[in-house]
Amino acid sequence: MFYGALVTFIAWPIPEPDLPASVNSVLADAANAAAAAYRTARQMLTRPELSEEVAMGADGTPTMRVDSLVEDAIAESAQANRVNLLSEEAGFLDNGSSTTLVIDPLDGSANAASGVPLSCFSGVLTRDSIAVEAVTVWLDTGRVWWARVGQSTPYRTTGRTTLDGAxxxxxxxxxxxxxxxxxxxxxxxxxxxxxxxxxxxxxxxxxxxxxxxxxxxxxxxxxxxxxxxxxxxxxxxxxxxxxxxxxxxxxxxxxxxxxxxxxxxxxxxxxxxxxxx
Missing domain, CATH: 3.40.190.80 (D-Maltodextrin-Binding Protein; domain 2)
Structure with a gap:
């Protein structure tokens, strides 16, 4: 590997998300689509290309090329699964379903575009605007956090009650x-x-x-x-x-x-x- 001004590609690979078998197939498909698109973008594009602003998102902030590529892949997944999509860049995409996938396609876009290994895909499955299941994927490691409403989870917070020293x-x-x-x-x-x-x-x-x-x-x-x-x-x-x-x-x-x-x-x-x- 070379170092210096000429090197603008991001070299390390993006793994497959380590998704539990019980994750809803809609969420799993979206997560895998996000990881695959991010992997391809990092292999094919330079840092300046990844960070190029290509549109204005539905949230009123600029859309980087890497955001757009990852979101487009998730949108295709949502359409194939016939669910609606609410996403940071595209806004609400109505596919005529009572189920909506609420996503942040690439949280930490600036990190992702510059090669800082701290970025996530995050998705929540909602039915009639009620959240039922969520998954967050740390894209650079494949690590996954998953929970379904009403079911036990292995995660536990620290239980801390005071801000001082937290x-x-x-x-x-x-x-x-x-x-x-x-x-x-x-x-x-x-x-x-x-x-x-x-x-x-x-x-x-x-x-x-x-x-x-x-x-x-x-x-x-x-x-x-x-x-x-x-x-x-x-x-x-x-x-x-x-x-x-x-x-x-x-x-x-x-x-x-x-x-x-x-x-x-x-x-x-x-x-x-x-x-x-």
Missing amino acids: AVSLLRPKRNNGDAWQRVAARAGRLRILGTTCLETALVAEGSVDAFADPGSDTLRIVDLAAALVLVPAAGGAVIDAHGRPLDFDPDLTRRWSGIAAATSALADQLAEAVLG
Whole structure:
């Protein structure tokens, strides 16, 4: 392997997702389609090509080429399975079904395009706007988090109830939330900024970190939080909006939340209080 300015391809391979056999076939097909498209994109395109902005997404933010390639593959999968799709870039695609696949096709796009191995596919199966099953795939490793509503899960949060000394993942500070970000940071014992909400909330579910938060910047869309709404409560935790707004599967992707995923409801509430000051 060569190093330096001439090297712009991302060399390491993308594995198949390690999906449990019991994952719904619609979710499994979407996850495998995402991984395959991401694998091909990394093999064929340079970093500048992956990160090129090719459209404006339904959420009002620019769409990178790598986002588009992965989402297109998932859209084909959803159409083949005759389910609707709600996705970050394309918005709502109606395939005439009572079942909708709510996805973030490539969470951590900037990481993915630049070669930082922290990006995820995340999908939730909903029936009549009620979530029934979720899967998050860490694309660079094939690692999978999966849960079905009403069934037991092997994941358990840390059970932490207090913010002081907690291990917290945060969105990066932004112009509109610097004070709130500092209030949370001052009380946490350890901070991480990974740049992929779906991975960070999955780590809350399995007890690797105590909490994840957008400290008041109103950045997150429902596709960012959809899987967390299934995975984290199943593991004993809580997912809320810092401002107390309900989190629902609204197809309007211009809506934003300051989402918090925490080991317990008590910790989620303390994070919200710190954000609001």
